[in-house]
Amino acid sequence: MGHRLFVSSYRAGPRGHPVRERQAHADSPKTIAGPAVRLVVNRLVEYSKGVERSMSALLAIDVSPRLENSVSRKLTAKFIEHWQSAHPGGKIVRRDLMKTRLPFIDLSWLGGAFMPAEQQSPEMKEAIRASDELTAELMAADHIVIGTPMFNFSIPAVLKAYIDQIVRVGVTVTTQYEGRLRGKKATVILASGSAYTSGAKLEQCNSASTYLKLILGFLGITDVAVVLAGKTLDIDAGQTTFADFAAQLEEQLADAAKV
Numbered sequence: 001m002g003h004r005l006f007v008s009s010y011r012a013g014p015r016g017h018p019v020r021e022r023q024a025h026a027d028s029p030k031t032i033a034g035p036a037v038r039l040v041v042n043r044l045v046e047y048s049k050g051v052e053r054s055m056s057a058l059l060a061i062d063v064s065p066r067l068e069n070s071v072s073r074k075l076t077a078k079f080i081e082h083w084q085s086a087h088p089g090g091k092i093v094r095r096d097l098m099k100t101r102l103p104f105i106d107l108s109w110l111g112g113a114f115m116p117a118e119q120q121s122p123e124m125k126e127a128i129r130a131s132d133e134l135t136a137e138l139m140a141a142d143h144i145v146i147g148t149p150m151f152n153f154s155i156p157a158v159l160k161a162y163i164d165q166i167v168r169v170g171v172t173v174t175t176q177y178e179g180r181l182r183g184k185k186a187t188v189i190l191a192s193g194s195a196y197t198s199g200a201k202l203e204q205c206n207s208a209s210t211y212l213k214l215i216l217g218f219l220g221i222t223d224v225a226v227v228l229a230g231k232t233l234d235i236d237a238g239q240t241t242f243a244d245f246a247a248q249l250e251e252q253l254a255d256a257a258k259v
């Protein structure tokens, strides 16, 4: 009988917000404070939903082994500054692949990734521990920025090792091979010695951002901005400063960080 004490209904409140109110059943207790309390609670719930929507989380992935001399790391730091301005109070998680244990896929890993938990050996569970952590971190983010060098026209092996950990059937991809990360955004900042922008002689040789867009799309992330930071050798050769180099990319970084 308890569940039949109240009947739910909706009406438009001030400013058109739906206000849920419960009509007292004939034999339920009536209090004067009840409707007012419910109104306040409803307002708080609506407010908290709004706060939740405006809060955002950024996962920033750094790849370069050149650490403080790395152009992609410095540009990623600039992107983070722009993102912080656009998302005050947003959460930022840093993931440095130079400091992350990234095992290659082996037989134990395959067992851990494709066998039901109750059939996995302790070795299999251990083999996918890094993958479990990295996929959880990725799925908690709304926006993922990857700052990476181009190595040999492609991505560094360490970034490929990371990707092999985060593409997980049943976790980030369904068993029907549909990406589960829909609705998220990504920005790829690609530092390279030569230029690969539209019309450049080597444009077609850029397998790095082409592949990153492909794999992000496979995970369900189709809203991907690519910032091509080419000709970094000019900085290393002293022909330009990082400040002047970065100034040309500032607008692209700011635009990508806004979403």
Ligand SMILES: Cc1cc2nc3c(=O)[nH]c(=O)nc-3n(C[C@H](O)[C@H](O)[C@H](O)COP(=O)(O)O)c2cc1C
Pocket (backbone or CB within 6 Å): 064, 065, 066, 067, 069, 070, 071, 072, 073, 148, 149, 150, 151, 152, 153, 154, 191, 192, 193, 194, 195, 232, 233
């Ligand atoms: C092992 C290695 C391979 C590289 N391969 C390429 C390449 O294929 N194309 C290119 O334009 N630059 C290449 N470069 C240059 C780097 O992409 C460039 O120095 C970039 O700025 C590195 O990123 P970082 O400054 O964030 O470390 C290579 C550099 C290294 C060390």
